[in-house]
Amino acid sequence: MSGAGERDESSVPDEEWERFLRESVAGVAGAPVEPSARARQVERRLREQPGQPEGWRTYSPARPRRRKGWYVAGLVAVAALLAVALFPQQVFGWFGGDGGGQDGAPLAAESETPREAPAAERGLPPTLDEPFRGSPAARWADGAAGITVPPARATGWMDAAQVERALRQSRDFLVAAGLDSRVLRGERPTKAIALLNPHQKDVQEYLRTALSSKKPTPRTDPLLLFSRFRPEQSRLVGDVVKTRGRLTYREGDKGAVEVTADVTFVYPVTPADGGGRDSEVVRTIVRREVVMSWDDPAKVIIEPGTVSLVSYALDMVNGGCSAPTGYFVPPFGTADEQPTDKDRRVDPYDRSKPVDTTGGTTATDANCATATRS
Numbered sequence: 001m002s003g004a005g006e007r008d009e010s011s012v013p014d015e016e017w018e019r020f021l022r023e024s025v026a027g028v029a030g031a032p033v034e035p036s037a038r039a040r041q042v043e044r045r046l047r048e049q050p051g052q053p054e055g056w057r058t059y060s061p062a063r064p065r066r067r068k069g070w071y072v073a074g075l076v077a078v079a080a081l082l083a084v085a086l087f088p089q090q091v092f093g094w095f096g097g098d099g100g101g102q103d104g105a106p107l108a109a110e111s112e113t114p115r116e117a118p119a120a121e122r123g124l125p126p127t128l129d130e131p132f133r134g135s136p137a138a139r140w141a142d143g144a145a146g147i148t149v150p151p152a153r154a155t156g157w158m159d160a161a162q163v164e165r166a167l168r169q170s171r172d173f174l175v176a177a178g179l180d181s182r183v184l185r186g187e188r189p190t191k192a193i194a195l196l197n198p199h200q201k202d203v204q205e206y207l208r209t210a211l212s213s214k215k216p217t218p219r220t221d222p223l224l225l226f227s228r229f230r231p232e233q234s235r236l237v238g239d240v241v242k243t244r245g246r247l248t249y250r251e252g253d254k255g256a257v258e259v260t261a262d263v264t265f266v267y268p269v270t271p272a273d274g275g276g277r278d279s280e281v282v283r284t285i286v287r288r289e290v291v292m293s294w295d296d297p298a299k300v301i302i303e304p305g306t307v308s309l310v311s312y313a314l315d316m317v318n319g320g321c322s323a324p325t326g327y328f329v330p331p332f333g334t335a336d337e338q339p340t341d342k343d344r345r346v347d348p349y350d351r352s353k354p355v356d357t358t359g360g361t362t363a364t365d366a367n368c369a370t371a372t373r374s
Helices: 014-026 037-048 068-086 088-094 160-178 190-194 201-210
Strands: 234-236 242-251 257-271 282-294 308-317 341-346 369-371
Touching: 160 190, 160 242, 160 257, 160 282
Parallel strands: 341 369
Antiparallel strands: 234 257, 242 257, 257 282, 282 308
């Protein structure tokens, strides 16, 4: 150890020390620089926290999280919507609901011919409180609301406004013939008759015979146009009749506007003599196809505001299979006296097929087809 005031042999020589001081003051390039306080802090932090440093003026954005769950859920939702759009009946059937619950979502109005029958429902019987339970009709509209009227456009001899009026009056005829409460109780269909061309001789003859004869024939049965029940035999459950169908139109003969109505009516009925809360409920299901011609008065003898009938056809279930009586005859208690044909099976809710004009389930059949459901 050296004595006080003496330099160690390893110390920098005096000449070098003096040169260092001069160069430091003069700012000679390459001269060592005393580190700043900031630099010393950084150096100390690096020694204490080894690893790749992050610049003190830099910013690294957070990496976005990959939400795989939301992506998959989105694809599933799109696929579900597509399935509902393409195959609505099957999709509703997947969920096992009775389809006839009173809280079922109403169906959209029918705008085209269905591609298939409604999905099968659970076999829940109708009741006085829920007369449409277990039936596709539970989700149908009430009364006239279930009859779709298309947009009007100029056709034949009519402009758009006249076509719109003809379509509205065509629906009025269906309402007066199949929904009027007085007609349903067996009274004369006065409003419906008032809309028919009084100069159409064959139709007027049919009306006179059908509504006056106590023993109508298959050709003069009033049920071909009008829905009627004997008030002493049966009565409607509530005041709602479910309907589903639509009107279409085209130009007919002599420039007429020809309107075709294809509508299914579902009437819940119970015995007129009652039976308390356990009274039996039967659904009489009627599908009508009526073709009406709004003729040009310049070419056809017709009264303003009336329509000529081109044709009318009927399919029905639970309305009677015996000889025509002029009224629907619901099979309360037991099956109708007339046997059904087990080899002919029909779904009364299937609107994808044309109305059967060959007599599959008509009121005048000698042997009704067997309905697969009601």
